[in-house]
Amino acid sequence: MQKRVFLATAALATFALPAGLALAQDNSFKIGLILPMTGQQASTGKQIEAAARLYMAQNGNTVAGKKIELIIKDDAATPDVTKRLAQELVVNDKVNVLGGFGVTPAALAAAPIATQSKTPLVVMAAATSSITQASPYIVRTSFTVPQAAVALADWAPKNGIKKVVTLVSDYGPGIDAERFFKDRLTFNGGQVVDALRVPLRSPDFAPFLQKVRDIKPDALFVFVPSGAGAAVMKQFLERGMDKAGIKLIGTGDVTDDDQLNDMGEGALGVVTAHHYSAAHPSAANKKFVEAFEKANKGMRPNFMAAGGYDGMRVIYEALRATKGKGTGDDLLAAMKGQIFESPRGPMFIDAQTRDVVQNIYLRKVEKKDGQLFNVEFDVIKDVKDPGKAK
Numbered sequence: 001m002q003k004r005v006f007l008a009t010a011a012l013a014t015f016a017l018p019a020g021l022a023l024a025q026d027n028s029f030k031i032g033l034i035l036p037m038t039g040q041q042a043s044t045g046k047q048i049e050a051a052a053r054l055y056m057a058q059n060g061n062t063v064a065g066k067k068i069e070l071i072i073k074d075d076a077a078t079p080d081v082t083k084r085l086a087q088e089l090v091v092n093d094k095v096n097v098l099g100g101f102g103v104t105p106a107a108l109a110a111a112p113i114a115t116q117s118k119t120p121l122v123v124m125a126a127a128t129s130s131i132t133q134a135s136p137y138i139v140r141t142s143f144t145v146p147q148a149a150v151a152l153a154d155w156a157p158k159n160g161i162k163k164v165v166t167l168v169s170d171y172g173p174g175i176d177a178e179r180f181f182k183d184r185l186t187f188n189g190g191q192v193v194d195a196l197r198v199p200l201r202s203p204d205f206a207p208f209l210q211k212v213r214d215i216k217p218d219a220l221f222v223f224v225p226s227g228a229g230a231a232v233m234k235q236f237l238e239r240g241m242d243k244a245g246i247k248l249i250g251t252g253d254v255t256d257d258d259q260l261n262d263m264g265e266g267a268l269g270v271v272t273a274h275h276y277s278a279a280h281p282s283a284a285n286k287k288f289v290e291a292f293e294k295a296n297k298g299m300r301p302n303f304m305a306a307g308g309y310d311g312m313r314v315i316y317e318a319l320r321a322t323k324g325k326g327t328g329d330d331l332l333a334a335m336k337g338q339i340f341e342s343p344r345g346p347m348f349i350d351a352q353t354r355d356v357v358q359n360i361y362l363r364k365v366e367k368k369d370g371q372l373f374n375v376e377f378d379v380i381k382d383v384k385d386p387g388k389a390k
């Protein structure tokens, strides 16, 4: 009896061998992250890479029997390069998931490749509302600029800010910021008296700030992408705009945790709205910040790191839910509807829109233990992208 079982098993094993070999070769699960590792947006790439590696170090690199392989490619935030890299990752490397995308034009350039190849694409940084509509395979773990802009436009008029000039980077997320802030502020009885747009590449804020000084609004509302906030703050203070009674407000990109601590005391009191602060007072965030800072000396995680860390979580859990056997469509289905506690607080991937639903916090720059932080003082819970309702 024993022998027959043994023989039967041996026979099965013989037949199973070629398939087994094929399986062994096919045992990797590849995540291709396209990030700006060089150029003006490099801090975004650096933050997301560090966060993705931290997630893997904490959660292991084997999920549902698959070995996770992370491939990182640098697009320098240049959309034609993004598109070529996405193609190469799908066709040559046969990645299971695409991720990253530091700026909106990069995410939009890769969207058709995700659709054609049925590859889930996780946007971990870019924040223009319309991105998720560019492909049914896009899932977002960052935020949408309208989520933050609308929250701030509700806060401002209740806090003595009625007359505002907007100053935004002249591309997708900046145009979203300008429009959603203005619409909501106007609805709330406030007024945008001028709307200024600065070029994305190598912006010189000086002439724009001079103009704002002359107009003398209650506040200047700013959207600039991650990495550009320190330059705005410096020139704002150099011109003595704060002393002239003009408040600086914005989406949290302007008081980016990656740069905030070096902005100096002049940044104290700046109010912004955003989904992530390194000072978010939850146990999960404390653990995240400590581990991130330990693994990356001299760096503080910013909202880009949060988007990268949570993006990896969404991918890992989709792989786990599909038991390592899923197609792109199966993985996508398992990404939709995920609900979990992020370092930012609770978050949810809306199954209908594939976009992130999350808390938006109002924060003020304060000094804590000798360092500058965005300290949260109010919260709007479970905010959907206001752009999806339009």
Ligand code: DHB
Residues within 6 Å of the ligand: 044, 102, 103, 104, 105, 125, 126, 127, 128, 172, 173, 224, 225, 226, 227, 253
């Ligand atoms: C985008 C880029 C950023 O660095 C940011 O802070 C917000 C939005 C973008 O291009 O979508």
